[in-house]
Amino acid sequence: MTTTKDHPVQEAHAAAPPAPGGSPRLSDRGLAVAFISPALLLLLGMSVFPLLWALYLSFTDYSATRDVPANFVGVENYTNILTSDQVHQRALTTLLYVVGAVTLQTVLGFAIAFLISRRTHGRGALTTMFLVPMMLSPVVVGLFWKFMLDAQFGVINSMLGSLGLGQVEWLTRQRTALISLIVVDTWQWTPFIMLIALAGLTAVPKYLYEAASIDRASEWFRFRHITLPMVWPLLLIAIMFRAIEAFRLFDLVYILTSGGPGVSTETLSFHVYKVAFLGFNTGTASAYGILMVLVVIVLAQFYLRYLNKLKEG
Amino acid sequence: MRYLQRTGRRSLPGRPARLATAAILAATALAACGGGAGDDSGGAAAAGGPTAPATVPELTDDPLTLSFIWFEWPPAQALEDFANAEYSKERPNVTIEVNTVPNANWHDAMFTQFAARQTDFDIPILDSQHIGEAVTNGNILDITDFVNENIEVDAYDPYLLAAYGQYPQAETGQRDEDASLYGLPLLGDTWTMIYRKDLIGDEPPKTWDEMIDAAQKCQDENPGVSGLAFHQANGSDAAAVTYNTVNGVYGGNLWNAEDKTVEGVINDEAGQKAMDVLVNEMKPLTAKGSGNWFIDEVNAAVAQGKACIAFQWIAAAGGLVDPAQSTLGKTEDEILDKLGFATLPTQDADVVPLGGMGMHISAYAPSERQAEALNFMKWFEQEDIQKKWAAAGGVPARTDALESPEFLEAGPFNQVYADSVSRMRDMWNVPEYARLIDIENTNVNAALNGAKDPEQALDDIASEQQRVLDSAGGGGL
């Protein structure tokens, strides 16, 4: 970016100025409107309008396939969802998944970033290598881990077998299936945390460490009082971002376990899908979706507020 | 609508901002008007939907593509090849296209398009249990008159005609002559028992108990080979069909169709016995981690020589005798020395699952393609064509074709199908099918994988299915 800074000014002098009044001048205000409104209209049409529509449907018993007019049912859909044991179970599964995955990713991602930041050579290559998983499509990741975690033919169990350990039913036991989901998500998204943590770590000014080493501060002290406070704000951004993404998780469940065994790895997203496309109970599914959107909005607000603070600070 | 779509497309690379804005504005407005509850498009009047003419209307001579939708598996390719080779002899201007979607997405792909009142297929190949949903929503044509006029109904086992076309559903084994028909058989199917002749002997076990004993013995004698392999996954209808099969074998029933009761029927004594056998006797004989197995995993286990006895849909068993995919032999004959195919053992009752699919006509297809679809059906259900379909790897429905050498010699498992026809039983084909099957699938899968107590799972199936049937699909959760 910085290298070409000087060019435009020179060019500005070189290029012949147009004749005054040659083209109709848009006011700044008009220009802003003309430039922004197309994008906003797309968002209004493709995001806001559908959501409002879903909001309307959520108060009806509408079904996308049944040929009967929708009836207004008030908040019945909402009370049904909020009082449903099935939904509570999915909410708990989702919570376990989000907390487990994000925690694991944060710890691992930060550890890797920390280790990389202490290397002098090959940091670029190392970083690039670590980033591969997060560039893959969730479909590819899901399919491939399904293959690797297969109890009979999978390479993971094969390796465990060579170590003399027994076979693990990764995808077909209640606990291990959820753990497998967490592990796969962690595998894919640890690089994300790592990348951002690394950005924070490399930004810690060197003189702070130098000052600390003059003071003969312990390694832990330096980490606790210099490194962590400097990196934490960025890390928090990454964590919140991941939490929102994990909350929305659908593809991995769809491919890896399709919610099984039983319904024990069904997340809220997966459950919404079933309500919407198996029974085509569009009204209920819309209410369910709106509730999820509310959660996302709350999470996103935290994220954005914090981001804002960080930017201004 | 068409115009709008075209404008939108053309506008993309060109002057995007203004045109796209206009398109989106218009789109939003249109959506607002056409949307919401009162969706009045589509010709669906009352339940039952539109009716096909009794005779095939005049056909076009212009080039025409007739589209099917099915899921991704070998019979789909076989159908496309067969139809293009044979049907074009009669109708050279017609090309047949069989579109496929992933099995897990099959129901959703068809019914989302039905819901859109606009289909990119003319002939949906529905699972037999999807008929109720499609008929109730007016998605497929009523072809009763057409069948009476053009199809030799006496040439079929009446139940096969009923199973792939009739709604409301007939009693198992019967056809209700007064009920309407909405489809014709395309591919018959049922489970076959696959057993290792080299490990358990040439004679297949005759009863379910004997089968379990043989599997146990085989597993004990052959380390690394598990006794059984069957469908246990919680997707599609995998685990549910497995339970339903055992339920049938032990004399149980899925529901009482007349008064729509599930509670107390599926979880009666026979039902509980079936669940107990499945979870406590059969499951321990399966490979570790087989709790998410469906068609392809069972095939892989057999092909890798890892199972003594396996259960599989006949239409999906073709790959088992393919030396390229099997470790059991270098040639088909070598494989067949080791693999035997038999009808399912019996116990308290003589029941096997009905699989397979019928072909139907989308209510939203243009009329010239609906006409062509009718003509295709008429053509397809002729005796000689059915025999050719059998020779090409299909499973016909006409009795004469089923008994023909063309069929019986086309595959080592075809005799099994012919012998099973009189024993077949289907699930409910009511509009709420998709939810009923999901309830049963997830609960049976949970019981098989220790996520739920088997008895509890069965009671949950009964109460949840009853709730869905009682609320006629409403509620939603």
Next chain:
Amino acid sequence: MAITIDEAVPVSATHDAPPERRRGGRGRMVVEVVLLTALAVAMLFPVLWMLETSIKENRDVYAVPAKFFGFDLTLAHYKDVFVAPGGGRSDLSGSFLNSVIVAGASTVLATVLGVPAAWAYSRFSMKAKKDQLFFILSTRFMPPVVVVIPIFLMYRSLGLIDSKLGLVLIYAAFNVPFTIWMMKGFVDEVPAEYEDAAMLDGYTRLQAFHKFTLPLLVPGIAATAVFALIFSWNEFVFAIFLTSSQEVRTAPPAIAGLIGGTTVDWGLVAASAVVFALPVLVFAYLVRKHLVAGVTLGAVRR
């Protein structure tokens, strides 16, 4: 912003030696290197295994215990990705082509709509600008499974179900917020004075933007477009629920469709996964400098 990061991904690590090491530093360094290597192996193993599976004969794919070395090499799976069994183009290659078209068109649309908006947000003061920007970004966070329900109803009224245009529009809608946020950062870095100077010379504001700012933004636009491209390329949920025909289906649902038939050809799955992932990895490598901004939707910048 308080944090300035010179090298999110240090391409050429010029950082000085890390803080002075104490006694026993060597032992600790060894531990650290070993740990890092172990983690790298763990992270990369699945990718290597995928590559290996894609060049194995199918019977070796299922071998127990797994064969790490000494298997027969074959490129047959890669051939199967592109060539149908009976010859001719495979369905999968058609899906790849659809992916290219859909991802490309949606990226172009998002860029064309997003870049001017980003410029306007950067340059002009307007009412509740911050709120507008946050509103824009928050639309990006909607769960796709939820959005797909009303989108489905809307598309059904518009005849956009199972059409490439439908996918292009929804992907563009998800990419526009990202483009605006990411590009706003790039625009902020170009001093507004350049445009002011040009306007003193008689250019209109629009011309100033076009002639002087836009050329400077090209690298940023390229990086942003690459991220939009990656999102559209990898997207699965909308693709599987809004499309069904072979003519429209993009690669992710097509690859997912490779399992769930009667046999699973894991070699083919692996090969198509590699073919599918390769362009993304290449593109990601090209924009490695902007990865931090890219993966946080432009929210965190260097």
